[in-house]
Amino acid sequence: MAEFPAPIAKLIEEFGRLPGIGPKSAQRLAFHVVSMSDDDVKKLIEALLHSKRDLVFCESCCCVTDHSPCFVCGDAERDHTMICVVQDTRDMLALERMKSYRGLYHVLGGAISPMDGIGPDELRLTELLHRLADDAIKEMILATNSTVEGEATASYIARLAHHFENLAVTRIAHGLPIGGDLEYADEATLARALEFRRPI
Numbered sequence: 001m002a003e004f005p006a007p008i009a010k011l012i013e014e015f016g017r018l019p020g021i022g023p024k025s026a027q028r029l030a031f032h033v034v035s036m037s038d039d040d041v042k043k044l045i046e047a048l049l050h051s052k053r054d055l056v057f058c059e060s061c062c063c064v065t066d067h068s069p070c071f072v073c074g075d076a077e078r079d080h081t082m083i084c085v086v087q088d089t090r091d092m093l094a095l096e097r098m099k100s101y102r103g104l105y106h107v108l109g110g111a112i113s114p115m116d117g118i119g120p121d122e123l124r125l126t127e128l129l130h131r132l133a134d135d136a137i138k139e140m141i142l143a144t145n146s147t148v149e150g151e152a153t154a155s156y157i158a159r160l161a162h163h164f165e166n167l168a169v170t171r172i173a174h175g176l177p178i179g180g181d182l183e184y185a186d187e188a189t190l191a192r193a194l195e196f197r198r199p200i
């Protein structure tokens, strides 16, 4: 088979490094870029650069945001006695769309997954423990995904938090589909999962 011209091969290689993009999709995207107008390519490049330049991690909850503290942590009207622990900023935004949770969040940046080489040290657990050490926090809701990794992460954090005597640790209910990602759950399911959380 004839080889791809070098610039295309490079594009395919870069797209192929993105999550969920297999070799076929990488080729499709690369050839799509070639067919785009110069203007559209510039817009794409700018969007990529802006996303790196203008986004930071919130100094408190570690979510991805355009200003720190983020819109939740910086809101004095929120309930600052509750922390909902999620894997990812997308999960936090899914819960926010539900508009019924008024507490704070903590974004771990993933879940423990030995298969993918992600151990506890790769997650923002030190930052979480630091926040829990503040007596103002009365409840921590573990809202990691209901996958094997999400469950293992929830159990690990529950064990870590055991010595905080005045802290209630709860796990969201299994209204969520088993193996499901939080961010894809519909709002009613999410609301129910949060409402029927149980002690862990």
Ligand SMILES: [Zn+2]
Pocket: 058, 059, 060, 061, 062, 063, 069, 070, 071, 072, 073, 074
């Ligand atoms: Zn924040």
